[in-house]
Amino acid sequence: MKKVFVIAEAGVNHNGDFTLAKELIDVAALSGADAIKFQTFDTKMVMTRSAVKAKYQLNTAKDSQSQFDMVKKLELPFKWHYDLLDHCKAQNIKFLSTAFDISSLDFLVDEILLDILKIPSGEITNGSFLLACARKNRNIILSTGMSNIADIEAALSIIAFGFMHDKKSIIEPSQESFLKAFNSTEGRSLLKERVTLLHCTTQYPAPISEVNLNAITEMRSFFNLDIGYSDHTNGILIPVAAVALGASIIEKHFTLDKTMSGPDHQASLEPNELKDMVKSIRLVEQSMGDGKKIPAPSEIENMVVARRSLVALNEINKGEIFTSDNLGIKRPGSGLSPMLYWKYLGKKSQNTYMADELIKNEE
Numbered sequence: 001m002k003k004v005f006v007i008a009e010a011g012v013n014h015n016g017d018f019t020l021a022k023e024l025i026d027v028a029a030l031s032g033a034d035a036i037k038f039q040t041f042d043t044k045m046v047m048t049r050s051a052v053k054a055k056y057q058l059n060t061a062k063d064s065q066s067q068f069d070m071v072k073k074l075e076l077p078f079k080w081h082y083d084l085l086d087h088c089k090a091q092n093i094k095f096l097s098t099a100f101d102i103s104s105l106d107f108l109v110d111e112i113l114l115d116i117l118k119i120p121s122g123e124i125t126n127g128s129f130l131l132a133c134a135r136k137n138r139n140i141i142l143s144t145g146m147s148n149i150a151d152i153e154a155a156l157s158i159i160a161f162g163f164m165h166d167k168k169s170i171i172e173p174s175q176e177s178f179l180k181a182f183n184s185t186e187g188r189s190l191l192k193e194r195v196t197l198l199h200c201t202t203q204y205p206a207p208i209s210e211v212n213l214n215a216i217t218e219m220r221s222f223f224n225l226d227i228g229y230s231d232h233t234n235g236i237l238i239p240v241a242a243v244a245l246g247a248s249i250i251e252k253h254f255t256l257d258k259t260m261s262g263p264d265h266q267a268s269l270e271p272n273e274l275k276d277m278v279k280s281i282r283l284v285e286q287s288m289g290d291g292k293k294i295p296a297p298s299e300i301e302n303m304v305v306a307r308r309s310l311v312a313l314n315e316i317n318k319g320e321i322f323t324s325d326n327l328g329i330k331r332p333g334s335g336l337s338p339m340l341y342w343k344y345l346g347k348k349s350q351n352t353y354m355a356d357e358l359i360k361n362e363e
């Protein structure tokens with residue numbers, strides 16, 4: 001099993017404070033996460049001023065401001081990215097950020113030179129944005145919250161087309177050309193090489209009963225792609241369990257303090273919890289092994305102790321017939337396998353045995 005890629009999702013938990021953003025990088029690095037991820041967006045390009053808040057946002061940001069006004073305060077200015085990227089390099093943690101609009105996407109790829117693009121669940125039906133992401137020819141992590149298999153297939157079809165055909169292509173984007181790309185050998189190969197899907201339940205916090213971790217198995221079987229998991233439940237149990245199901249990426253929101261003001265803090269891990277999650281993930285991934293059912297090296301020495309051998313239940317003379325009365329099965333396991341019991345029954349002994357003596361190979 002290859003190493004699970006752990007993304008510590010800072011998101012908008014920097015609260016529009018550059019110093020806080022740097023502190024989040026420090027915490028993520030100390031936790032052992034592989035990457036920290038922020039969000040890059042221009043609010044006016046993402047939503048109208050009349051966009052309503054989600055129910056969880058009403059509960060966690062209880063003032064009267066609109067979603068637009070709330071989100072506007074949480075923008076990560078382009079100029080901050082350079083210093084945050086440098087700080088990540090100094091802390092030996094990968095910098096990632098999710099783009100929510102084309103100008104932010106262009107900036108992250110062309111200026112910050114991101115080699116991995118994270119597409120959030122809310123954009124899985126944003127076809128033109130999916131196409132723009134694919135045409136950047138970067139590895140893509142596609143989150144699939146609120147989606148069904150048909151939604152995911154439609155999104156992957158556009159991404160496959162974008163991988164195969166740039167803006168100069170004579171083949172025009174269309175439902176037919178998307179589906180053709182998805183079903184082509186080249187398209188499938190490019191998706192396999194560059195795309196990881198994340199199972200996700202888009203609620204903050206997500207109810208345990210609605211997580212449906214077994215969807216990871218279905219998605220892997222249906223799309224033949226690497227599948228990860230973006231977690232919004234409370235605590236660390238569910239993301240760790242996802243690793244046991246083979247999740248290749250784990251993404252989890254974190255904060256410095258759950259009581260801070262902002263829409264995502266309450267459903268985030270605090271620093272010690274994030275560290276515990278990463279530690280638990282590393283332990284679980286160590287336990288997964290290669291999937292081959294063979295004795296572990298540490299078991300070998302116990303075979304002779306725990307297994308049994310063919311033994312004489314009482315004295316057996318040479319030429320005497322082995323029967324259920326004189327042939328038994330006892331520890332240690334250093335002799336003949338008990339699986340040979342029926343082969344020896346009814347045969348004449350070629351040796352003389354004392355009681356409890358291991359039976360020799362009489363072939």
